[in-house]
Amino acid sequence: xxxxxxxxxxxxxxxxxxxxxxxxxxxxxxxxxxxxxxxxxxxxxxxxxxxxxxxxxxxxxxxxxxxxxxxxxxxxxxxxxxxxxxxxxxxxxxxxxxxxxxxxxxxxxxxxxxxxxxxxxxxxxxxxxxxxxxxxxxxxxxxxxxxxx
Numbered sequence: 001x002x003x004x005x006x007x008x009x010x011x012x013x014x015x016x017x018x019x020x021x022x023x024x025x026x027x028x029x030x031x032x033x034x035x036x037x038x039x040x041x042x043x044x045x046x047x048x049x050x051x052x053x054x055x056x057x058x059x060x061x062x063x064x065x066x067x068x069x070x071x072x073x074x075x076x077x078x079x080x081x082x083x084x085x086x087x088x089x090x091x092x093x094x095x096x097x098x099x100x101x102x103x104x105x106x107x108x109x110x111x112x113x114x115x116x117x118x119x120x121x122x123x124x125x126x127x128x129x130x131x132x133x134x135x136x137x138x139x140x141x142x143x144x145x146x147x148x149x
Contacts, residue, residue, distance in 0.1 A: 052133030
């Protein structure tokens with residue numbers, strides 16, 4: 001079953017159970033997916049990798065918003081954002097640990113023959129492709145920097 005189908009099923013369940021937090025989050029995801037489909041032209045299906053990127057972006061937006069709200073002392077606004085991020089996160093594959101990411105980074109560095117920060121772009125491109133949807137870009141970047149410097 002595709003990710004979009006799973007989201008639509010969860011959206012229907014949220015409507016039936018009157019779960020407003022899940023409903024809001026899933027409607028936003030559905031909207032983002034439809035927008036991405038129409039950007040590519042004729043309503044073609046998105047690849048699973050593209051769908052995962054959309055979900056990651058949605059989660060990141062909510063976590064960033066919650067962080068800003070918490071900085072300003074607005075826990076009442078941060079709580080729904082974090083709850084929505086949690087709902088969306090359920091559709092993402094389980095994130096890899098730092099050790100697993102480090103292993104992939106080391107393998108790519110050895111494969112490419114990278115020997116300094118000048119090769120960071122090559123390494124980041126390959127690692128990001130391999131770990132799409134499984135690791136945060138910021139985490140990957142920090143590990144690559146530490147290994148190349």
